[in-house]
């Protein structure tokens with residue numbers, strides 16, 4: 062079961078304008094901004110404006126309008142940042158303690174601009 066949403070998590074504060082961000086794209090239901098600690102030449106986070114802890118909660122609870130807006134925003138970010146060529150990119154999301162999710166507001170990491178290595182380290 063997904064844990065309760067914490068309205069004081071850092072992305073909720075970004076959405077309220079309490080913390081600055083480097084915005085890439087804002088839509089009716091989504092915000093995309095550069096990660097503060099980039100792990101690749103391109104590292105953007107896309108978040109829904111609604112209060113969802115993780116992917117499973119967003120997928121299960123969000124209205125269709127928000128789901129469509131979010132995924133179209135992700136695609137637009139890939140296009141805007143030149144990631145749609147043959148080199149591609151990686152889109153990943155973390156959840157819970159095994160996924161090592163740090164910020165408990167659903168977000169998709171979009172990474173690109175270099176070879177990213179294997180998805181999961183062997184250890």
Ligand code: 5GP
Nearest residue numbers: 071082094095096097098155161162163164
């Ligand atoms: P998670 O581990 O939850 O999947 O990823 C959280 C991401 O949020 C990390 O990549 C981290 O660098 C990023 N992050 C944490 N705090 C901030 C912040 O205040 N601003 C921005 N732009 N990114 C942040």
